Amino acid sequence: MQFGIFTVGDVTPDPTTGRTPTEHERIKAMTAIALKAEEVGLDVFATGEHHNPPFVPSSPTTMLGWIAARTERIILSTSTTLITTNDPVKIAEDFAMLQHLADGRVDLMLGRGNTGPVYPWFGQDIRQGIPLAIDNYALLHRLWREDVVDWQGRFRTPLQGFTSTPRPLDGVPPFVWHGSIRSPEIAEQAAYYGDGFFANNIFWPKEHFKRLIGLYRERYAHYGHGSPEQAVVGLGGQVFMRRNAQDAVREFRPYFDNAPVYGHGPSLEEFTEQTPLTVGSPQQVIDKTLTFRDSFGDYQRQLFLMDHAGLPLKTVLEQLDLLGEEVVPVLRKEFAAGRSAQTADAPTHAALLARQSPQVPE
Known part of the structure; x- marks a missing residue:
């Protein structure tokens, strides 16, 4: 199982000092x-x-390329790559290049994404969010697996005899997770391709996500990728720790x-009761995180939000x-x-x- 952190890269005033970091300071802090x-x-x-x-973080591959040059082991990923407003050709190129630079990590x-105005900034219509995600990924999936692609879809100019370069490292495309907090269509998409x-699940009660993950597992098996237990699942989480729980809360x-993402709403106590947010001692973080398996089954990746x-x-x-x-x-x-012995590795x-990615069923 993989453990890590994710960042949203917010530039937020420190409510205890009133000071807001500069963009430069925040970028350097993230690295x-x-x-x-x-x-x-x-x-x-x-x-x-x-x-x-x-x-x-408007240019994730730029940041991750910098980090790749200064690390040796850690996997570099995104907590959202906007499949709706990025050109799938550019995603294919950028992440294949990063894959080579990072030796596959x-x-x-x-x-x-969660920002409606982004769509028109990049020439798209938010009302087409789901169709964009489906159409664009269908192209991205092919670009990484076929040396020459002919393509005609709904949202971009056709491609004729196009080859995306560089080709994926060792002929193996980067692993793709499809992230969603509310859309069964995206769970279906992940299941169809056999992706993660x-x-x-950092904002809503677990019952909602149990249904979404359950749908993904069921459809993963339906498309012939393996049993529901072999589906590849990742979860979010939020923690703040001190050795003394009362110190952490205070x-x-x-x-x-005061946080833009959840401040001025439910109390801290209500939020920690209803969501994965854990504010307390390391042991309390351990205890609550272990309950995730009870709700969602064995899973492969746990990422924590910590720098917001x-x-x-x-x-x-x-x-x-x-x-x-x-x-x-x-x-x-x-x-x-x-x-479980049936659980897929991360x-x-x-x-x-070693196993070469399975083909999508006809």
Whole structure:
């Protein structure tokens, strides 16, 4: 099982000081966090993609390329690559290039994003969000698997005899996760291709995501990729830790109360009760994360959001020390102990190369 962190790259004032970092400071902080993630033994660093304030990660492959040059082991991924507003040809090229530079330590999560105005900025219509996701990925999937592609779809100019370069490393495309918090169509898409499904279950109660993941597992088996237990699932999570739980709650409360993503709504106590957010001791994080398997079955990737809401870099690095030293080693052991023999391994380039990705059924 893989453990890691994801960032949305928000530039948010620190409510305890009133200071807002510059874009430059935030970008450099994100790269420092990625390096720290490898240092403490995490498996994955993932960045979001946004094209509007108050976010900075508008060019994920640029950032991940920089990180790839300074790391050796950690998998570099995205927590959203906008399949709706990016040209699938450019996605194919950019991530294949990154895959070569990182010696295969690359995968990506496709999503529609959560910012409506992005669509017209890139010449698209938000009302076509689902059809765009389906059409664009159908092309991206082919571009990585066919040397010469003829294509005619609904949303871009046709392609005739087109070859995307560079070709995927070792002939193995980057592993794709399809991320969704509400759309069964995306769970269906992930199942059809035999790709991973990532449920970023950080905002809504678990019952909603149990239905979505259950649908994905059922349809994964329907399309002949394996049993429902062999489907490849990823989950989100949010944590803030101090060795003393009361210290964690006291320190994190002003950040929670003022956070753009969930502030000014339910109380911290209500939110931690109803969602995966855990604010407390490392043991409390361990205990709550282990309950995810009870709700969703065995899964392959757990990513935590830790650098948001204006938290200063020093605090985030301290959080990563706790995560890497006290939480993840226990989670690895506990998840491995109860893991079904049928459960698929977490995706890596080496594993995909060894078995070569299965073909999509006719």
